[in-house]
Amino acid sequence: MKNIKTIILLVFLGTFVSCNDDFLDVVPSDRYSDAAVWQDPALIKAYVSDIYRGLPEGFENVTLASLSDDALDTWQFDSDPIVKSEINPSYLAIFSSDHWNISFRNYSWPNLYKNIRSCNIFLDNMANSNLTSPEIAQLRGEVLYLRAHYYSTLVSLYGGVPLIDKAFTSNDDLLTPRSTFEDCIKFIVKDLDDAAAILPISGDKARATKGAALGLKSRILTYAASDLFNSNGSWTSGYANNELIGYTSGTQTERWQAAKNASKAVIDLGIYDLFGGTNPGSQEAAIDNYKKLFINNGNQEDMLLTFVDNINYTNWDSSNPGLFTGPNGYHNWGGSSPLGQLVDSYEMNDGTKFDWNNPTQKIAPYENRDPRFYANILYDGAKWRERPDDVKAADPLGIIQTGKYQQANGTFVPGLDTRQGPIEDWNGSYTGYYTRKFIDPSINHQYVKQKLPWRQMRYAEILLNYAEACLGLGQETEAKQYINMIRSRAGMPNVPTSESGQTLVNRFRNERRIELSYEQQRYFDVRRWMIAPNVLTNAQGVSIIYPYGSTKPTYSTIEVRNRSWINKSYLLPITQDEMNRNKNLIQNPGY
Structure with missing residues (x-):
């Protein structure tokens, strides 16, 4: 579904009513009527295609990685209040819907609910439609998936939210209270189960399939089984509504089993595989394979893709990862630059940890690292x-x-790629690193925008x-097999057979961090694992000095920007505007 374009103007307002004035009942000539839309399969498909445009993607000028311990927003485009725990209901900084x-507009409460309303309008109209073709049935499955996706995003950011399963009219009570976290998860899972029962097992990967529906179920149940949502509010101080921010009944073990079953359902489909297989044969082959994983229009690992939207393609801030994140010495802008914390988390290629205190490693820190390091990071x-x-x-x-x-005189x-260099010196990385992942090296990103898809989900x-x-579940042997x-x-x-307990958990978490870096996961992972207070510390980078007459530099780690953590930041606040509109809403703890 490349380059989705809105080809219709849909009006869902009440129609004019007149008793005798027939001249008021003229069908508009510049738009489709509501009734016409829901009787035309082509218009219905166009309507659904438009809902897909609300899916978040990670090629924007500020990435979600920059709000975690993986990256830094070079320009401080109102992201610092997030990483300093300074936002409040009246000020969500870059998360604001009108920023x-x-x-991050597709992560905002109003826009997510706008997309949910579009889903509900479709589902309401299709329930009353006489169209029964397989294509219409598939579109219903896609919309159920999309509604689940938007609710999954809301729940991951806010906890329990108001569950709205129909398009409101002027006669409805709009003051819907928040549902419990548990009820929200059940609602999402039901939508995904219903979608999976309708959708084809495979097909156009730019549209939801059975695999995508089961994959999102795997993700949301994994999130739901995590410590944050099973802590019974241990991170809050006297909050009276813990049912809104996690489970208050049942066991975490039950939830891990549900997450395992959901993931196994995807595996058992037998239609996905790791790109390039599991035996690259050499380090160079492994590097090349991981690079190519993201530089194509779809492969056997992809489960759902979002292609570049060309409607606003000429705007300076439309998706353009090469220009936004590339080195400033190439007339790129060096945004969302990798933090030293991420770079240092890449293991040595023998599986041991990298350590700046190791004198051998400190002399040559970029040698003999995990092959993904070379595929993901641009370094000196x-x-x-x-x-x-x-x-x-x-x-x-x-x-x-x-x-x-x-120089000889001591200066x-x-x-070329430093902030003090002769090219684009107002851009450039503070950390000494740039992003390599996702970027097509065959393109001059100063002038050309790459149109590769964003991977919403991969195997x-x-x-x-x-x-x-x-x-x-304590099943360590099986866990190692999949890691x-x-x-x-x-x-x-392989992970050492002797590794177990928290050491193995930490190894897994680092593996997930490396494999999924910059893929919109780390922001949520550090929160759901409740490790944010320990890892969201001051942003680090590296200082590199070449002594006069030497080709061997010296390295030292540096702090490049302050960050701080307060526990309220596990979840976002509901905006004050929403609180004012709906007296039945209860705010998240700490706000």
């Missing part, structure tokens, strides 16, 4: 693409330069969900 920066000395014409003379080989070079010349996540559920599938594809050794 000038569009990066990395070979990248050819420089633009006006920079080529200064670097004919296309080598990333984030260090400083000492320093900054590298590797399902395998990790299954492994996590196994760990939650090792991911590691083997990446060219990494």
Whole structure:
């Protein structure tokens, strides 16, 4: 479903009513009537296609990774209040629905409910329609999936939310209270089960399939089984409505079993596989394979894709990952730059931890690392693409330069890709790193926008969900089997057979972090695992100095921006506008 374009204007307002004035009953010539839309399969499909446009994607100028311990928003586009726990019901910073920066509008409460309303309008009209073709049935399955997706996002951000399953009219009571977290999960799962029963097992991966529905069920049940939603409000102080922010009955073990079953249902479909298989044969092959995983229009690992929306393609802030995140020495902007914390979490290629206190590793920190490091990160000395014409003379080989070079007189010349360099010096990374993942090196991103799809979901996540559920159930041997599938594809050794307990859990969590970096997961993971107070610390980077006459630099870690954590940040606040509109809403704890 490339380049979705809205081809209809839909009006869902009340029609004019007149007793005698027939001239008022004229059918408009510039739009389709409500009745016409719901009798025309082509218009119905166009309507559903428009709902897909609300799915969040990670190619914006500020990524969700920048609100975690994986990346840094270079320009501080109102993201700092998030990572400093400074937002409140009157000020959600970049999460605000009307924020000038569009990066997170599809995560906002009003927009998510707008999309849910569109789903409900479709479902209400199709329930009363005489159209019964297989295509219409499939569209109903897609809309059930989409409603579940939007509710899943709301619940992951806010906990229990108002459950609205019909399009409100002026006669309805609009003051819907929040449902319990448990009821929200049940609602989402039912929509996904109903969708999976209707949807084809495979097909166009830009539209929901049975696999996508079961995959989202795997994700939301994995989230729901996690510590945050099973803590009975232990992170709050005297909050009286714990049923809104997690489970208050049943057992976490039951929920891990449900998550495991959901993930196994996807695996048992037998239609997905890891891209490139699980035996790359060499480190170079593993690097190349992981790069190519994201530089195509679909492969056997993909479960749901979102293609670039060309409606606003000429706007400066429309999806453009190469320009937004590439090195400033290529006339790119260096946004959402990897943090030192993420870079340091990549293991050595023998499976041991990287450690700046290890003198051998500190001398050459970018050698002998996990192959995914080279596929995901641009670091000082990395070979990248050819420089633009006006920079080529200064670097004919296309080598990333984030260090400083000492001169004979003791002064320093900054590298081309530093913030002090001669090119785009108002951009550039503070951390000394840039993103390699997702970026097509064959394109000059200064002028050309790549149109590769965003992976909403891929099979590797399902395998990790299954492994996590196994760990939650104490089934460590089985968990290792699935973790090792991911590691083997990446060219990494198996988890040691002797590893167990919290050490194994920590290994798994790091594996998930590396495999799914920049894929809109880490923001939620550090919260649902309740590790945010320990990991959302001051943002780190690296200082690289080349002594005069030497090609071997020295490295030191640095702090580049302050961050802080308050427990209220496990969930977002409901905006004050929503609270004012609906007296039955209860605010989240801490706000």
